[in-house]
Amino acid sequence: MPPTDRLELLREMMARTRIPLEIHPSDIDRFRAHSRIADLGDLGVQTTRGSSAAIVRTPKLARDDAPPSLVIGLVSEGTSAIRHHGRHSVLRPGDITAYWSIDPYGLTFETDTVRHSFTISLDRLGLPASVLKAQLGSRVGQGSALQAIVSAHLAQLAVLAPRMTPAERRALEQPTIELIRALLASGIDDGRARGPLAETLELRIMTFLETHFDDPALDVAAVAHAHGISERYVQLLLARRNVSMGEWVRMRRLAAAAETLADPAQRLVTISAIAARWGFADHSHFTRSFRAAYGATPRAWREERLGR
Template sequence: MSRELTTASVPQEQQLAYWREAMSTQPVPTAVARPAGGPFAGRITTHQVGFLHVSSVEADAHRTSRTSGHIGRSRESFVMLGVQVSGTATLAQDGRRATVGPGGLMVYDTARPYFLDYPERFSTRVVRLPRRSLALPDDDLRRITATAIDTTQGYGAVLTPFLSTLVASAPSYSPAAAGRLASGVVDLFATLVAEQADGAGPGPQDSRGALVARIRDHIDGNLGDPALSPEAIAKAHHISVRYLHRLFQDEGITVGRLMLRRRLEECARELARGGRVAPTVSSVAQRWGFVNPAHFSRVFRGSYGISPREWRSLSAGGSRDSRQPLVAPERAR
């Protein structure tokens, strides 16, 4: 599917008004200002590549701005990746401003106001990613908008030519290839964001370490929910499952094993507590998110070396060393 928007067939005196009206009704509406009078010519050719929309844009000098009013009228948020082909562009967003020339890469988020200034005739290639397809932490994404991205090394050097080729060759892709390429763009961009976040260090509002800490707190607060899963955790923190697993690569434990270990620890702690009316093993298991008692007994024995009932009996009889921490051993880590 392709669409073309052009002033070529519009009377010269109406071209700027036509362009302004067209830009105000796009999926990402913006306002257009022209610094000087005279004729205006512009053309946008858009293709769909999987779940992405890619565009080649050529136009005379102008400035586009996206305000809170535009944002309020939009149904969906996008992340825009622009590769400058000719001319220069200045992007301002999130309190920063960056200027790029030919070969430069810029990133902006349509969920927040921005402006783009093109002081001369220009050509650019733009890839529009649905914000929901990225599921990146807002603070990591904010670090990369309106910044000077190095396109000579690192993932910037990989992503930029890939985007340029993707747009230029968009009509030739089969549906199956288009879907794979769209997923590739998401993976490459997410990796670029992670690279930039790692290099920038902790931001004013968040850091990877703080995000991991919040996720650990979330897991501890929801251990009793049988629906707790990597997918549910990622959704609660507005990140992708892929990014969630990447966050825990340096933690020495997977998210799934962390959930299992913490549930087993709480079960062991409760079973060891004893008292006049000891809870049943199955009730303890269900309280901490284990739906199947047989499965619970199997994983408990695999981690602690004895069954839950034996653990409770040893604790009640004082056979277990009270100084022993109630932590599942290495097999559950």
Template sequence: MLPETVLRTDDVAPDIRFDVWRDAMAATMSPMDVSSQHSSDFWGETRLLALEDVLLWPVAMQASRYRRTPKLIRQGDPELYHITLVLPGSGRLRVDHNDRRHMSLVNDLYILNSSYPCDVEVEENELAVGIGVEIPRSHFPLATERAIGRVLGQRIPGQEGFGAVLAHFLSHLVARNSAHQPSDVPRLKQILLDLVTGLVARELDAETALSKEMRQRNKFLLIRSYINRHYHDPGLTPRTVAAAHFISPRQLHRLFEAEGITAAAYIRGRRLAEARRRLADPAQYTTSIQSIARRCGYTSAAHFSRSFSAAYGMAPREYRELEHRQQLDTELRTLIRPPATGRDPIPAIPA
């Protein structure tokens, strides 16, 4: 699990909640003039995850306004790019930056530069729900910075192309933090930087300015995202994936070969991983194995069983029963308390 810091305004006294929130936002992003009609009893929650010097912070908060003024910029500039991904449950965000104004909706992205004034406001009586990202500008070469400058303050759809890939990556990273180890941080950070570079290039239709290696990496990430969204389609094969991206099967093979895997193996692995997750899910315990196989792109239960057994060393039914027993054992252990020893319990160490 990656280290994270949690802030909940409910954990502090009502009369200082807004001050605590404002100070936390200034420390996370850059100094802002923050205001809210709910400042007398503000509510907000956020988690801070660090990928070295890149910060991610999933957030939910009451309607508020964030302004970075010329005066605040003169007082200090951390030279950051800020990215917001608007998540379901959020109201609309009015964004004014770099002489551009737009309304960001659910699944939209936008990019801000801490060196320029900005004004972002959540609609009155709405919640803001999203993921914020802070990236030092020094991570990008000058050519990329110029490209980013041309999309600042612009609404970027997060349901197609590289917007969808970046949105999926950010959502997966913050939702499954426990699946990653500190040793994964450099790799995750580089993937994020590559995705931002690819997103900007696609938005400007300037992908030809990227190196050949970067273009191939971007193409691979797009194709991998496509497979992750369509693995449940039994017609998904390397040939149909290649056709959907206007490349030949041979080109597709070379892209995956550079990542140490074949396209067929990746599709198979994605389907099996989802089937394994469903088999271990207590809420799907009564769902037939055939139904689970079908939902994961298999038309033959026998073929699914053979593939699952080859990958995990046991049949799907055996795996489900094993997981079920382990879950029951865990629940029983939490219900059964050890007998009293007559000694006082060891006090908890204060955080």
């Protein structure tokens, strides 16, 4: 297909998305783009990798009849930039920005930039417009522990969402929206932030554990420090979920070790090295724990799954 035809087809597709947009490639003849889309109920997820280009929500498009929505943008590779609401921000891997459909905006991408977009209606998000306006076009939550947690969650969600079952997507819809609400609310230092932050504290703690379970320094004190609460309160919140932190972390590390043992690409890595990678310094202790959890020694587990 000629480059101009490919571009026209892409423009037609972009005009039919949740938030219609215009695209202007830097080099039409060399332009390439690949996109994956998934829906988690009211939350739209899109991942795009492409050549250098500008994406524009024009004043005319901003007046269309599309439902007023907020987009959370996350860069995982390369560099992007946004102009929106009088702000200009350069986005690098791990950075998050926010923009809404009811005003014009412009995005630019370098070649091979990978960017994830999460779209949700303003009604479903349920945050005051003033909270959102204060952060549109900025790097949201930059440098905060909460931003790091949300960034890691969204990056993993974008990769896995296209192959999730409908039940898995439904299960992740509301928790993801709540994490986004908490991140946006945390950027406002007044009473408007208290509700979303309090409502999502348990969820944010569990997400923190999931993204840091392989950290040898992970303990109750680290969790408390990351969330600005006491160690006793961390333990209370985990108890509400019937979670023992030590046992949860141990089982999560064992699950990661089991997955690594079954990976053909890791077949030459010794079992001791895999145990150490997932926080088990004592090989004998690892073997006993693994057998108790999976009913087989690590060696037998590996051989069965790799067909030896």
